[in-house]
Amino acid sequence: MDFLGPHVIGYLILLLHSLGLIAAVHAVLTVRTAQGAIAWAMSLFFIPYVTLIPYLIFGRSTFDDYIKARREANQEMREAISDLNWRPWVEEALTARNSKAYGSLRAMPRLGRMPCLANNSVRLLINGTATFDAIFKAIRAAEKVVLVQFFIIHDDDLGKKLQALLLEKAAEGVAVYVLYDSIGSHALPKSYGETLRAGGVQTYAFATRGSWISRFQINFRNHRKVVVVDGLLGFVGGHNVGDEYLGAKPPLSPWRDTHVEVSGPVVACLQESFAEDWFWASRQLPPLILPKSYPETGVLCQFMASGPADPYETCSLFFVEAIHAANERVWITSPYFVPDEAVFSALRLAVLRGVDVRILIPSRPDHKIVFAASSLYAFEAVRAGVRVFRYQPGFIHQKAVLVDNEISAIGSANLDNRSFRLNFEVMLLTVDQAFAADVEHMLMDDFALSREITSEDIKSTHRLQQLGMRVARLVSPVL
Known part of the structure; x- marks a missing residue:
């Protein structure tokens, strides 16, 4: 036959x-x-x-059994901490009503699962050296608990330094918890986690669960980057653990990214977000710590945790609401510019309102198909009156939003469908003129090192390149 x-x-x-x-x-x-x-x-x-x-x-992408299981796990986690008198800090949220700027974000109190809290301190950590110097310093000073969560951990020089430090603190009696994404950290050898566990560090990989066919499912990546030390000091932003984030790996180096160091009542929200993900991975709660008192002054912060198990598309709506709130300017930095129709429409409407709309994206690709799709969206944005810039020195990976003179947000969410609907993301929204000024100065420095896309660039793009961009855009909703 x-x-x-x-x-x-x-x-x-x-x-x-x-x-x-x-x-x-x-x-x-x-x-x-x-x-x-x-x-x-x-x-x-x-x-x-x-x-x-x-x-x-x-x-x-809806993967109903996973979403149902995740929601049930979140509910179990909330019930588990209900006996801990965990949320006295919610009372601090009342002072947010006195902020006219936060009041312009009318949907944000209901959009975010966690309240906007007063009396926080925030500090920009510009570049990988500043970020990991601050994180390592905080961990060295830890006395009780260290919570560490990254999308990617590499077993390179930086990854080994983190591993050694965490083992050192565990040997001192500090409770150390490490969570990384199984897809993002697919190259991490098993020996890395085994060494941590052998040294007393609680370590889990975040992974999708469900029926047998879900073994091939790599959506629902946990893209969050959160570190909390002793319930007092928190870190959130775009950096992962790898030498490339210190600018040590060409051809994308020097790497441009941003983190935020935060203290105050909002650190409890970072812990609660970590607890949700940890509970999913282990079905146990990590230690949660509330300080005996908080400062009486400080800035407003709202921690926005979003994910595919949300009842609505929190991340996309966050960007839409932030753009709609802008009266004078909205500046956004993202390594990937593949917006959905709602976000793109919000950007165009902001231009029509006379708002200074700027988007900062990379000039070098780390994913060629995404870069091609981003380029076409960038051209369309320029035609709509948006000013789009390409960062020249290296790869820009930071995720930052600046609205008018008080509102800013920094975290892990990109301007793409994966962050909007498929990934678990976090953004730290801050309402404060002084901090917004810091973000403005940072972005102005970035714009100074960038090249603005012009109509001439669009005209000079070869037809074959334009065809490739359009093909890439066809698959952009599933990237």
């Missing part, structure tokens, strides 16, 4: 197209956005032999 005969090949093609049709119907019924559903359905219908396996890996 000829197993490679024409009839066998024909049956195989028919089977693949049948499976592709079933998957296309599934995509239409389950993918959250119309753009994403169309992108998947069309490609599954016409070229299933190319897209069927990627759909099993990247698709099924």
